[in-house]
Amino acid sequence: MTPTTDRTHRTVDVLVIGAGPAGLAVAARLAAAGVDRVEVLDREQHAGGVPRHCHHTGFGLRDLRRVMTGPDYARHHIAAAIRAGAVLRTGVTATGWAAPRTVDITGPTGLERITATAVVLATGARERPRSARLVPGTRPAGVLTTGQLQQAVHLHHQSVGRRAVIVGAERVSHSAVDTLRRAGAEVVAMVTDQPRHQTHPACHLGTLLRHGIPLVTDATVAELTGRGRLESVRLRHRDGRTAAVACDTMVFTGDWIPDHELARSAGIALDPGTRGPAADADFRTAAPGVFAVGNLLHPVETADIAALDGRFAAAPVLRHLTGVPWTPGALPVRVEAPLLWVWPNRIAPGGPPPPRGRFTLRTTRFLTRPVLTVVQDGHTLHRGRLPRTAVPNRPFHLPAGWLAGAAAHGGPVHITVD
Amino acid sequence: MTVTTTGDLPDEVHDVAIVGAGVVGTAIARELARYRLRIALVEASDDVGNGTSKANTAILHTGFDATPGTLEARLVREGYQRLIAYAAETGIPLEPLGALLVAWDGEQLAALPALAEKAARNGYDETSVLDADAVYAREPHLGPGALGALEVPGESIICPWTTTLAYATQAVRAGVDLHLNCPAGAITTGGDHHEIATPRGVLRTRHLVNAAGLYSDEINRRLGHEEFTVTPRRGQLIVFDKFARGLVDRILLPVPTALGKGVLVAPTVYGNVMLGPTAEDLDDKTATGSSADGLASLREKGERILPELLAEEVTAVYAGLRAATEHGDYQIHADPGRRYVAVGGIRSTGLTASMAIAAHVVELLTDCGLDPGPEREIEPVRMPTIGEAFPRPYQRADLIAADPAYGTVVCHCERVTRGEIRDALTATVPPASLDGIRRRTRALGGRCQGFFCGAEVRAQFEAATAAQDRTAQDRTEARR
Structure with missing residues (x-):
């Protein structure tokens, strides 16, 4: 057979890539607002994104006001x-860009090329796997991420191991505990490199008291051993002590990275903090007509926050469809260690404030009522103490009142912690 | 056409048995399959190419830096030509990118002319010495401080997994029996044939070829020989995400000096970039784990060679063991009295040399009294396209129109379709594990390492395995 690469060409008004909460929410708003052709693509066989395989409750609080x-x-x-x-299509993959706002698609019905007036990237985020975390040792079976674990147990009813160790002590880690227990596995330890867990105290207490799962703090995974199947893991405490824990399953949770491949292959610059496309408060990237929403922008917030992104993004997308010139905020907002990222990470002084009037941040370590300073070119735009402790792997917020004081043609804005 | 994974071995005397189905053992099996012989290829693990052959630097060497006059130099040179032709015929991914041996200090720079001269003595005349400007013109992302380089245009990258699988597939289709899960135990050599004890019964053969890689010295001793001892030399490698591919166009080789070989940076045929290997002499032939020190040292060296590389995500980390010996050359010996050929000490060049080693071994077997009879044509094989140099199934309108399964992407990171996974599961030499699927299709080998598709690929694998078990059961019942 001679290879052929013929494609059918089509145009739509809005092409949304990714049918998770953010992509679906923006598509619903745009279609409801009367946009003629809103098409949502998802590469999975079923739409819904990550919540599709999260069987615990708690979804919908902020966007639907129920759980x-x-x-x-x-x-x-x-x-x-x-x-x-909106037109929803699953089992189709966006494989790359043929031109600005023009995406190549592979699906069971063949190859397509779709040109849209607006493209909304809603490709989500994934957990860093063991290899990307450079955890040494052998490469046995039984080492996975929460995403894979949840799909194995909830979607495919596959068996997992008997004794599991969980890396991470944040919200998603507790979801992994629930999934493992449902699959009949015993969780023998949770391990975190932080000095304490990073979930709501009630949630953690539940795990500790109901299930008796020990939490190993200030520790990292030094080595995996086992041939064929995982046999044990060696943990190393910050003080140098090591201990071996026998287990046949290890779940690496959290440590999210945006699925930014499509954004990056369009030449869109990444934000060094989020590793997602740099975007402003109107969800605009530097590429004209290309928006980004959801956990592609902020790895990660809860699903309802991602869906709210979609809702908030509808108005700027509609403005773009009416032909308003593409003038995204270009002034970078950057964080310095121990802060990890801030979103939005591009601003337009005098432009729109971020959704809900605040910036969202992450820290890499616990900060007790930290003082945050916002500086541009040596001028302090804002300085204030947070009312509570900033916890790693959980969001905290900075009011956006200082935004009007930033110089449009000044240097990058820096957010630091005393 | 037989591949067995369980059950008793056939009760017959083979003409030739080959122990070890790595790249060398499968190449020998394929070469012998060109004659009307009863051939058994036995492998201790559950898959072909499952030891040293699966975890190397995936480079097809010109042999420019081999020690002139050695058997290795000759077989690498011949094997290079043979494998280029065979790759074109069978669809083994291969890209002739060329290499630069980059000199980072005066000593290395001074060594380049001698390397060019050595290449010429090895029959390779195409090298040239480049100054720093020429080096940076070719590789603008190279770290600062490069003083010059030796360019070796013929060095290429290749898919080591497809190579071994192509050999095995063609051999099996031509009548070779491949027995997996069949480690060789005690060997009794009689006047007429060898008897090799295995957990699956006794394997009888007139001629015996030892291609057991890391364990070739142990098999060799069982035949009363002590020419070499294998010391496993571990090589750890880091594979970076595909965005790193734009940083480097060629294989960046270290200049060998008295202080050691250093590490290389090379694109892969799958569109990634690899950094490595370490070189650690060990005692344990199963120590294929990576270590914190090893990975740290690779990152430190990689940072100097290609600083931007370290900012990219890591897709995979692996470690392989090379079958190093105390000798500077391959250890290929024939014992005509025992109708035995040992193929030991095949180091990292073994992938390149594999077809030439095979031809050499067939000659040695005839010296040992094997009468292969007339040569015959064997059916060519065409392997699935898993490299990036040619359109993959997800990019092909013709394939998808004929079968929509090639339009359904399952592994999103590597863009592997349901059709390709199905084909691998029903191939002549099918996978025995998810790792086996990865080596045949690239599924699960990408940046997410199964976050998105791990459960789905496992479901397909388990469904196929269950279907095969049912078929086997039906056959057994039909026989009753």
Whole structure:
């Protein structure tokens, strides 16, 4: 057979790539606002994104004002997008860009090329796997991420091991505990390099008291051993002590990185903090007509925050469709260690404030009521103490009142901690 | 056409048995399959190419820096030509990128002319010495401080997994019996044939070829020989994400000096960039783990060679063991009295030399009394396209139109389709594990390492395995 690469060409008004909460929410809003052709693509066989395989409850609090399980939450957003008139297509993959706002697609019906007036990237984030964390040792089976674990147990009803160690002590780590227990595995330890857990105290207490799972703090995974199947892991405490823990399963949780490949292959600059595309408060990237929403921008916030992004992004997308010139905020906002990232990370002084009037930040270590300083070119734009402790792997916020004081043509804005 | 994984071995006397189905053992099996012989290829693990052959630097060497006059120099030179032709015929991913041996200090720079001269003595005349400007013109992302380089245009990158699989597939289709999960135990050599004890019964063969890689010295001793001892030399490698591919166009080799070989940076045929290997002499032939020190030292060296590389995500880390011996050359010996050929000490050049080693071994077997009879044509094989140099199934309208399974991407990071995974599961030499699927299709080998598709690929694998078990059961019942 001679290889052929013929493609069918089409145009749409808005092409949304990724049918998770953010992508579905923006599509629903745009379709409801009367945009004629809103098409949402997802490379998975089923739409819904990560919540599809998160069987715990708690989804929907901030966007729907009620709580439900992940699969119910995914179904809600799928139904809302379809009801509003968006076209939802699954099992199709955006493989690259042929031109600005023109995306190449592979699906079972063949190759396509779709040109859109606006492209919304909603490709989400993934957990860094063991290899990307450079954890030494052998390469046995039984080492996975929460995403893989949840799909194995909830979508495919596959067996997992008997004795598991979880790396991480944040929200998603507790989700991994629940999934492992449902699959009949015993969780023998949770390990975190932080001095304490990073979840809501009640959640952690539940894990500790109900399940008796010990939390090993200030520790990292020094080595995996086992041939064929994982046999044990060696943990190293900050003080140098090491201990071996016998287990046949290890779940690496959290440590999210945006699935930024499509954004990057369009030549869109990444923010050094989030590693997602740099974008302003109107979700605009540097590429004209290309927006980004959800956990592609801020790895990661809860699903309802991602869905709210989608909601907030609808208005700027509509403005773009009416032909308003593409003038995204170009002034970088950067954080310095121990802060990890800030979003939005591009601003336009005098432009729109971030959603809900605040910047979202992450820290790499616990900061007790820290004083945050916002500086541009040596001028302090803001200085204030946070009312509570900033916890790693959880969001904290900085009010955006200082935004008006930033010089549009000045240097980058820096956020530091005393 | 037989591949077995369980059950008793056939009760017959083979003409030739080969112990070890790595790149060398499978190449020998394929070469012998060109004659009407009863051939058994036995392998201790559950897959072909599952030892040293699966974890190397994936480079096809010109042999420019071999020690002139050695057997290795000759076989690498011949094997290089043979494998280029075979790759074109079978679809083994291969890209002739060329290499630069970059000199970072005066000593290394001074060594370049001698290396060019050595290349010429090895019959390779195409090298040239470049000054610093020419080096940076070719590789602008190279770290500061490069003084010059030796350019070796013929050095290439290749897919080591497809190479071994192509040999094995062609051999099996031509009538070779491949027995997996079949480690060789005690060997009794009689006047007429060898008897090799295995957990699956006794394997009988008139001629015996030892291609057991890391364990070739142990098999050799069982035949009463002590020419060499294998000391496993560990090489750890880091594979970076595909965004790193834009940083480097050629293989960046270290200049060998008295202080050691250093590490290389090379693109892979899958579109990634690898950094490594370390070189650690060990005692343990199973120590294929990576170490914190090893990875730290690689990153330190990589930072100097290609500073931007370290900012990219790491896709995979692995370690392989080279079958080093106390000798500077391959250890290929024939014992005509025992109708035995040992193929030991095949170091990192073994992938390149594999086809020439195979031809050499067949000659030695005839010296040992094997009468292969007339040569015959064997059916060519065409391997799946898993390299980036040619359109992959997800990019092909014709394939998708004929079968929509090639339009359904399962592994998103590596863009592997349902059709390709299905094909691998029903191939002549099918995978026995998810790692086996990865080596055949690239599924699970990408940046997410299974976050998105791990459970789905496992489901496909388990469904195929269950279907095969049912078929086997039906056959057993039909026989009753």
